Amino acid sequence: MTMKAFLLAGALTISGQAAASEASPRDLTEHEQRVHDIYRDIIAFRTAAGHGQMDEMVTYLTDRLAEAGFPDRDLMVTDYDSDGDATQGLIVRYRGDGSSGAKPIVMLAHMDVVDALPEDWERDPFTLVEEDGYFFGRGTQDNKYGVANLTGTFIRLKKEGWTPRRDLYLVFSGDEETGMVSTRAQAKWVADNVDPAYVLNSDAGGIGLADDYSPLAQQVQLAEKTYVTFDIAATNPGGHSSRPRNDNAIYDLAAALTRISQHRFPVRESALTRSYFAAMGQSIPGELGAAMRAFAADPSDADAIDTISANPGFVGTLRTTCVATMLKAGHAENALPQSASAAVNCRVFPGEGVESVKETLETVIGNEAIAVSQRSEATESPMSSLPDEVEAALAKSLTARFGKPIPMIPTMSSGGTDGMHYRALGYETVAIGAGASRPQDIYAHGLNERMRVDAFYDGLDHWSIVLKELAGR
Known part of the structure; x- marks a missing residue:
């Protein structure tokens, strides 16, 4: 209408x-x-x-x-x-x-x-x-x-x-x-x-x-899924913008976020998510519905995983997800940044554990100078x-x-x-x-x-x- x-x-x-x-x-x-x-x-x-x-x-x-x-x-x-x-x-x-x-x-x-x-x-x-x-x-x-x-x-x-x-x-x-x-x-x-x-x-x-x-x-x-936000922070002595350094807090943070964006957490499944995809696959037409039915039958089906992962409405049912949502950097336009940070919001698949996700982010970033800290207490529920x-x-x-x-x-x-x-x-x-x-x-x-x-x-x-x-x- x-x-x-x-x-x-x-x-x-x-x-x-x-x-x-x-x-x-x-x-x-x-x-x-x-x-x-x-x-x-x-x-x-x-x-x-x-x-x-x-x-x-x-x-x-x-x-x-x-x-x-x-x-x-x-x-x-x-x-x-x-x-x-x-x-x-x-x-x-x-x-x-x-x-x-x-x-x-x-x-x-x-x-x-x-x-x-x-x-x-x-x-x-x-x-x-x-x-x-x-x-x-x-x-x-x-x-x-x-x-x-x-x-x-x-x-x-x-x-x-x-x-x-x-x-x-x-x-x-x-x-x-x-x-x-x-x-x-x-x-x-x-x-x-x-x-x-x-x-x-x-x-x-x-x-x-x-x-x-x-x-x-x-x-x-x-x-x-468990809701948790991590602060990803880079620090630097900074200095005058007319004297660029080889290291830069903003660039270091950008590199860390790029690595996070390219990382896929492993596929997880449970009786609940398999039954969900089996049922939804009967109602949703085309390639997506077929992929859901295939995943319900075989959670290791790579083609089905790729198809479902491409849909923002359903990717979260497959795995833990982490995505950058906020940025903060620098203190003056004519000064090298002394700090740069980003909020990375994660939705953790039940059973994976918040501490495990933090460790994964640190490994993916691969830079000990980048600090990963949990913003607030997370509630994991059955x-x-x-x-x-x-x-x-x-x-x-x-x-x-x-x-x-x-x-x-x-x-x-x-x-x-x-x-x-x-x-x-x-x-x-x-x-x-x-x-x-x-x-x-x-x-x-x-x-x-x-x-x-x-x-x-x-x-x-x-x-x-x-x-x-x-x-x-």
Whole structure:
């Protein structure tokens, strides 16, 4: 569907921020309009590190939940210092009557985003824009859709007068994209005070769509690679730029990064990744699908490995990856650099180990003068299993959405989520996000992040169905 570009929302000002809007041509239900408005409003908050708008977004969400009938005692706002930057977390309790005798269920989402520079985008990244069948804006996929959908679902169920048979919790973190200080603290609080049956994450999983937007499969995230960043640093006495030396910190760093860029970590596989490729290979046409099936049958198939490795969407499922993401060098244009450093972000395949990756980088660089240091503590987490009742509830939601069952494929995420900290504490943590997209429409962390408008609305019954199945009568 192609629509004339227009802005959503009217002249709404949120804590000094403006979000523009017009009426949508789609006839919206009360629930759809509510979640759309929450989505629009929270995207207007620039909740990236350093902008100080997290507290405004948390206040906005707590106000909406309080208006729906959630008492103050069930809205817990927590303050954290994340690498010198103040942030907040939000925990919402939906009290059950305890009649099921079952442990609570925790749902995760994160309120922060990777920053977006308005001058780089075609549209203002902090104004929700609907154009050509997509919603554009920072966080439209990662992860303000999860925040809006879960918040709207809690409000919907409260307004219906529904009482769950077990407690339900929303746990929204404030620095998932950076230090995960709020995440770690929240996970510990949940373990100490809630001890849930399991944790459901909105920040991964989701439905893969074919080129024609038909559903291929629901991905169910049961594992994720370990997130770790290494600082690669070169130092030098420096000097005047008119007197060049044979050694130069920038050149030494450049040589080190070139070697890292040319290195491939060994292929790894597990029962989870083989089953994932076997299932995806049935749905993806052409050479890529054939390579997936071949790899599932024989993980040493070199041609299959090369084909999969050439696709950025799937290479992370094959091996550990390390890539340079940030640079810093020099102190004056007329002086030789005294230091040069780069951040190299790695996603470590489970079982390979962070220390092993560090040693590999040092070997690949082959220069003892280049220092490799781990930036912060890494969390290595085990694989989760899919509880039977969650699988059944998810199947019901998918059938309601598409009019027929669609496959559910266990996956391992290449990216990191809050879920790793709950897995590390021993909780089965399953990501079953309601989003749906084609691979070519995934722009999370990048320019012009977007979500299909129809996928946005079609996923708004997802959590209501799942929660009523898991906690209803």
